Amino acid sequence: MDKEDKRRYFIVGSVYLEVVTPLFQQKLEGSYKGLNFRCLEDFLDNKAVLHTLFHLRHRYARCCTDKENCTNPGALPLNHHQWKKLYVENPGPGIHNCFCKYTAKSVQAADLDVSLCGLLLYNCCSLGHLDEEAVNILRRNKNDYLSHNTTCGIIKDEYDSLMDELKSKILQLDQTKEDELIRIQNRPLDDSLCNKYMTTLLNIHEVLEKIDTNTTQILSIVHTNNIKLQSRDDELHIYTFQEFFQYLATQSFKDKTVKLGNNYSHPIKPYILGQSIFTLHQQTDLKSVVIGGDWRGGIAGIVMMDDGRLVMGLPYQNRLLICKTDESQVDIINVLGSPWCVTAVSNSTVAVTLWKRDCIEMFDINNKLKVNSISVPGMRCFGITSINNKLVVGGECRILIIDHQTGEVVQVIQTNFSPNRLHGSGDRIYYCDIDYYHNNNLYWYSYTDDAHHIISLPSTPRRMTTLQDGSLYLLCRDGSIQHLSSDGKQYKQVDTIAISPSDVNIHYNLTQRKLVIRQTAGLVKVFNEKFN
Secondary structure, eight states: OOHHHHHHHHHHHHHIIIIIHHHHHHHHHHHHHHTTOSSHHHHHHSHHHHHHHHHHHOTTOOOSSOGGGOOOOSSOOSOHHHHHHHEEEOOOSOOOOOGGGEEEOSOOGGGSOHHHHHHHHHHHSOOOHHHHHHHHHHHHHHIIIIITOTTOOOOHHHHHHHHHHHHHHHHHHOGGGHHHHHHHHTOOOOHHHHHHHHHHHSOHHHHHHTOOOOHHHHHHHHHHTTOOOOOGGGOOOOSOHHHHHHHHHHHHHHHHHHTTOTTTTSOOOOOOTTOOOEEEEEEEEOTTTSOOSSTTTSOOOEEEOTTSOEEEEETTTTEEEEEOTTSOSOEEEEOSSOEEEEEESSSSEEEEEETTOSEEEEEETTTTEEEEEEEOTTEEEEEEEEETTEEEEEETTEEEEEOTTTOOEEEEEEOSSOEEEEEEETTEEEEEESOTTTOOEEEEEETTTTEEEEEEOSSOEEEEEEOTTSOEEEEETTSOEEEEOTTSSOEEEOOSSOOOTTEEEEEEETTTTEEEEEETTSEEEEEEEOOO
16 A cells, blocks of 8 residues: 555544534533533433434434334444444333334433544534534544544545545534644654544444454454453554454455355356256265154254354253254253244354243353354244344244344334244345144245235145245145245246155255255255256
8 A cells, every 4th residue: 555545644634533523512512501401311302313223323222202203224334333332222012123122321412432422412412504414524534544544544635625525524613623633734754643443443343243253263263363452431542453354354255155155156056946956965864863753752843053063942851952853963052941943143152932832042052052042922832034134033923023133123023923934035025824733824024025825725834944046945734745836926846856745844955055054853855956
């Protein structure tokens, strides 16, 4: 990187941290005091302010009060760390996700960074038109030139016009800042201070929230890249950013390519419904580790992890069974309850529902430890899936979306019955009725049009899984597999896989490109996917 590019970055960063940040903080304090609020905490607790900010953090939420002012923003400018810095959730009855559940923390304007101050000023304060425009442009330029700029450089062509705009908007808010801006523009590059400013300006928390990994992996990255963490005000200080982000970029690319299987360089072709896709690779009888031949002594939920291991719930042994498909490397995790359905959260973590228990247990299958327990009052059924890095379970005539990191119910989707089996795929949540005998419909909720859809099948769907082209395999009660198109409009029976009514679970792993089908008696069939 050119040294002058870095100096220009340093100048702009200095302007934001030494001029814009305290200016925003002063403006915020003046604004809420001008509205006769004693402190920032009282301002944040104001119903209108809280409701506005709540919907800048929570999409698709429907509040139990003040419904006429509920909004559904296309973007969520208030990230999780910012929300947690401002508000705390109050325990109480009910599973609704509403602003009434939160109260403000005791924070001051001086505790907030430039991004959060700017967001409050722009969305919650009564600014004049020119001041509002100035705040918005300063926020925008911070995001465009600093928040995601891991190269720590700004080229001259961008710098000149950027500085002209920064000066204009800052002086719009405070005419006394001109001398300070001139002083900063004339300063030489200070590498140490520049690195420190970079750690503050980059949206590290936002980046980490998008990484589908676990804490252990992050700490490993931190250690190997000489990254120093400090806990003051949740501030993350990272001193070798280029190496860190280069690593993350590499991992992100690997993640995206591995999810397309070993042949990721080839485009994915849509399957013809009902065509021969899989060949039997292995059939394993797990009776030696599964007591009993019927469902009461056998396997309930099953999932294949990205490394090929199977994780199964043994409800009447109160255990999770972890093994390879050839029955090698068998591990057991004891569970306080009867594990029923299982879904993968990360490469090493699973979430499990328990029979007749309103909770979700999360386990690290590498270390064989429980890592979290989430109470979900009102859980009606015991299916579980995930969508958009959130857990999904069924309640009384509703679907509950849960943030597995906080345990918060972030969305409630109303349904006409209690959803039994659930499956998240793309922007959809598929589900079926708890009534196995009288309802052959498959339902799904689509985030795209915020609507529920139905398709009628020859038999009740028991389980479902998504293939690599977005189409679904539906394992039905009559022992058939129906191949459903990705748009949910057509289906055709699969006659190339021999199954029976005793086959009760089906799961496809995109990384392994394998299909797993299990019987109640503990027989597990593994199919390899043909090249597509």
